[in-house]
Amino acid sequence: MESIIKHLVEITGYRDHDLLNISIASSLREIFVARSARVSELSSNATATFLTAKVDITSTGVDVIDQSEPMLLSDKLSDIAELKTAIAGQQPVIEYLINNDPCICLLLWNTGRLEALIELIHPTNRSLNTMEVVRGMLVVYKNFLALLDYNERDSLTGLLNRKTFDDSYTRMLRMNVGHLALAEDELGADQPETENKVDHYHWLAVVDIDYFKRVNDQFGHLYGDEVLILIANIMRNSFQPNDHLFRFGGEEFLILVHSSSLGEAHRVLDQFRTNVEQYHFPQVGQVTVSIGFARIDTFEPAVATVGRADQALYYAKTHGRNQTCHYDMLVANGDLHQEYSNDIAEFF
Structure with missing residues (x-):
């Protein structure tokens, strides 16, 4: 319980989207005892939706991927059928394989819009209790993200303020x-x-x-x-x-x-x-x-x-x-x- 509270305090201590996503990914990697965690963010233009890798997190630290080029989300979905189904059903957590490694993927939703993915590679703690705790943390994340958006975005246009x-x-x-x-x-x-x-x-x-x-x-x-x-x-x-x-x-x-x-x-x-x-x-x-x-x-x-x-x-x-x-x-x-x-x- 003390560990969970520590993670929640860390997650809600940030006022920046990128740092918030890094914080929750780092916390989830520890909880699942995963080999690594990757945070990827979604964005769209008039013709397509893109997925951009932002950070990789391991036991040695956080590697910021500033030079990452966006990939088409459709390409990712064509490779991972489970992810396509999860997005259609607005699911918060799914599992699939990446290069034969087990992966738990957390889908970060905000007001019905998918904003980011956290992929936990090779998790070793996958108990039912852990999954319930994580679902609760995602609810906290979602509510906190809504507060950040209210503070960071122009209320009329939805652009950054x-x-x-x-x-x-x-x-x-x-x-x-x-x-x-x-x-x-x-x-x-x-x-x-x-x-x-x-x-x-x-x-x-x-x-x-x-x-x-x-x-x-x-x-x-x-x-x-x-x-x-x-x-x-x-x-x-x-x-x-x-x-x-x-x-x-x-x-x-x-x-x-x-x-x-x-x-x-x-x-x-x-x-x-x-x-x-x-x-x-x-x-x-x-x-x-x-x-x-x-x-x-x-x-x-x-x-x-x-x-x-x-x-x-x-x-x-x-x-x-x-x-x-x-x-x-x-x-x-x-x-x-x-x-x-x-x-x-x-x-x-």
Whole structure:
């Protein structure tokens, strides 16, 4: 009993989804006396659902899998029929084999949506009492997760809120450091400093709805709220599972774009802008957005990156709107000057 209470205290001591999932996976590995535990999270876009491995946990510690590429959930289900049946029936616990090793899989549900899987490889404690304890822990987890969502997500759009931005930005910085270190290892430390050693970076984009005040004034705040909800839905369908989407306040959104080249980041962001432009908003008709984005530089504080993206957004808003502008490109072309203020709220 004392051990169970200790695990529950640890699980409910976190205010972060990733740490919460690691904590419950670590606790379950100990309870089942499993060789290892893997946490994988689910995400979706307009066409598919993906499964991304996040951490592997063993007796020696936690291995964070920052570079893991998402796999199609359908591929996983085609290999494991038991998992497909469990998801259809919203079951919390199932058993199957992975490479001939027994596995207990815990399905982490949140308001009817499957959010993550915890796979316990080669468990040795599989008593009936253990299974009952684990089912109880999953109920605690589910209730605690609902509280976290209430605190971390924007109540109108369901996107991440401003309070979660700093942690997400810090994690992306850590991944940026990893990418640069990997590139140096592959190319060699003796490469000239001027040589571009890596062409894939993370990016921060600031999105603002054009003439949003007119929407509220002409059609009312209920239709304004509907525009915000629909744009949030378009965002979910326009970006990859590893990208992070925030409503930063009012009609302003932030996007953390996962590792990609400048050309690919510009293409994805501009495709989102086009998707909004081509969407017919009920009663309102056409709505457009302006986007400014900047590369996330290693060791640079979030406020500096947001400031550069804001300046690119300011340029987009003052030069026709409904366009996507990259900060460094504007500076290189002489189009952007430092007298632009980072505080652009009054203009919008």
